[in-house]
Amino acid sequence: MAAFKQQLPLFKTGDFTGFLVAVLAVLVVCVSRKRRRTGLAFPPGPPAWPLLGHLPLLGGRPHVRFSEWSRRYGPVLGVRLGPRQVVVLNDFESAREALVTKAEVFSSRPDLYLMRLFSNGGKVCWKAQRRVTDRALRRLGIGKVTFEGKVMREVDDLVSTMSDQHGGAFDPKYHVGVAVLNIICSLVFGEHFNHDDPLFLKLFDAFEDISHYGGSTKHLNIFPALRHVPVLNTGAVRTMAAVKKGREFISTMIGQHKATFDPSNIRDFIDAYLLAISKETDENSSSSPKKGENFLNEDELRQDIFDLFIAGTESTTTTILWALLLLSVHPEIQTKVQEELDSALGPYRDASVLDRPSLPYTEATILEVLRFRPTPFGLPHATTADTTLGGLEIPAETQVIINRWALSMDDRKWSHPDRFDPGRFLDPEGHLDVPVYFRPFLMGRRACVGAHLAKMELLLFLTSILRRFTIKPPEGAPAQSLDGHLGIILQPPSFQICAVPR
Ligand code: HEM
Structure with missing residues (x-):
């Protein structure tokens, strides 16, 4: 080694600069x-x-x-x-x-x-997981009228919270967030939580932390070794703690479901998955041992549920928030939606997914929110x-x-893509006209599994809000930047609105 140092004058004892330069050169x-x-x-x-x-x-x-x-x-x-x-x-x-x-x-x-x-x-074998998730969601009637009641329960809570503001300024983020989280709870656990239930708040905090700190750990995707460096790993440490809390909650719920599982009464996503596990186990025990590989098990169930929470809460919450912000600064579009809702639904009824054909402008507005402020990278x-x-x-x-x-801002596909204009999704007769190249939930084998639920949530939340309120920016509030901030997804800035009763 001493001889080696002599041959390379760069490596004088204690000369670290030389060493670093050499490492850099090699890299x-x-x-x-x-x-x-x-x-x-x-x-x-x-x-x-x-x-x-x-x-x-x-x-x-x-x-x-x-x-x-x-x-x-x-x-x-x-x-x-x-x-x-x-x-x-x-x-x-x-x-x-x-x-x-x-x-x-x-x-x-x-x-x-x-x-x-x-x-x-x-x-993991994602194809098997994906198949069972798709089947379970279909079985539970996700996106269909049968699931509407569970979504409407949360919509009603949100609308009543908005009424309680009496037209005053408030930040809708927390209220929309708990409503959307509770819908995934209904889907997965078959249970609706009171918003002040400490268990539910623990779950809410866990996913808030994952969204907040997870977005600040992107540098670790590129340089994973930095996870060992104090300060630079703060986001990862906090994310891990939040993931652990979320998983513990999910494990407790799976345990409770196993104790009361009845294959003839499938209550929710956990039950549907437990049924798929028991079917796979039965099939494998009656086939040759070589074929008998189990893809479905409790760990995969825990992971699948976690994915539904991660993928299904922030995306939907953020889209609803963008919609409220965009409608508050485009009163003319909001008025057109309200006129369509009044004429299609009359004075007393809330919209249902079955009303879609008579709400083309409303549908076009939701699509335009998804186009105008997409999750940039999915x-x-x-x-x-x-x-x-x-x-x-x-x-x-x-x-x-x-x-x-x-894709959303491609000016070869969209005229004036930087303009918020629902009219681009309507034909000259005012019918909904969605171009084949518009795929907010992407396409192929990994396309969004929750697309039907997401579309239902967006429709029911926005129509119920706009039936009752006009959304306005607070008096004298400075104009908001609509650029957004890229965490895990593109977040709107913090904003306040006034929900003025109509
Ligand atoms: C406005 C709301 C939503 C948007 C814009 C959205 C969009 C997307 C996109 C773009 C992807 C990536 C597809 C790909 O990688 O090719 C995705 C994946 C996924 N989404 Fe959604 N999503 C929304 C709501 C939901 C909801 C409500 C759920 C659950 C109930 C959900 C569950 C998932 C899951 C599990 C995946 C991963 C699928 C896989 O890896 O095979 N999403 N979503």
Whole structure:
């Protein structure tokens, strides 16, 4: 070693700077070699920094930056986030090619630190899980009129909280959040909680913390080793604590369901899943031992429930909040929705999913909220084999992000995409006309499992609110920025509204 140090004058005893420079040089060489290995056929992107790749160029609104780059380098964009090569899809055609035409290769999820914190990193047999989840939701009548009562119970609570404000200014975030969370509780546990029930509040706090701190751990997806560095790992530590609380709650509920399970009386999602587990066990015990592999078990059930909470609460809450904010600053659109509701429903009745055909402008307004302020990146995908997209090469295990912001703001598809205009979803006769390239819940094998429930929630919440109130910004309040803040999803700014009784 002493001889080695003599040959390399850089490594004088105690000279750490030299050592660091050498390590840096080696890393730069490794990274540039990796780039050369992937060759010219990897999707193009702007020049990147050594080591950090495109990270320093993304700014606070990466969805907007990717859209800008895609105009120059093409819709299938290749970027490097630290050491990871990532492909970002920025138009409908490339997203469809990946998610539908080449679904076999593009339907996995990447093994990211944040995904591991929340779940199992997509390493389980997701197809079996997905099948049982879809079946259980169908069996429970999700999105159909039979489930409407459970949603309306929460809608009524929210409307009554809004009435209690007597037209004064309030922040709707907490009230919408508890209502949406309680709907998932009804679905999964078959139970509606009082909003001041300490158990329910514990669950609410856990998912609030996951949303808040989870969004601040994105850097660990890129440099997972930083999870060991104090301060930089604060978000991860708090997220882990919240995930643990959420899981404990779910385990208790599963335990209670097992104790009272009756296969002839399926009460909720847990029961439907327990039934699927017992059927699989029966089938396997009567087939050859080789075939007898169980995909469904209690751990997977716990994970599935956790996914429903994670994926189903923040997305829906945020969309309802965006709708309230956007309608408060577009009174002319709000008035048109209210006129349509009054004429289709009369003075006393609330809307039902069965009223959809007579509410085209209302439906168009909900779709426009989903287009105008989408969840920019949804959940990341990953390739399971070497493949191509738009004639470019994508290696196996590449992370693939669908930039739904770019799809929503594509001016080759939408005229004046930065304008909030429900009229774009109507034909000249005023009938709903949804273009094939509008997929707020994405498409293919990993498309949103809760799309029917989400659409029902958006319709029932917004129609019930607008039947009773006109939503206004507080008198003299400064104009809000509508850019949003990107955490796990695109959050509106904190805002207040007045729900003025009609
Ligand atoms: C406005 C509300 C919602 C929006 C905009 C939305 C959108 C999405 C999107 C874009 C994806 C990613 C699809 C992909 O990766 O290809 C997704 C996945 C998912 N969503 Fe939703 N979602 C909403 C509400 C819900 C609700 C209410 C539930 C549950 C009841 C739910 C459960 C899920 C689950 C479990 C996944 C993961 C599916 C998988 O990995 O196979 N979502 N959602």
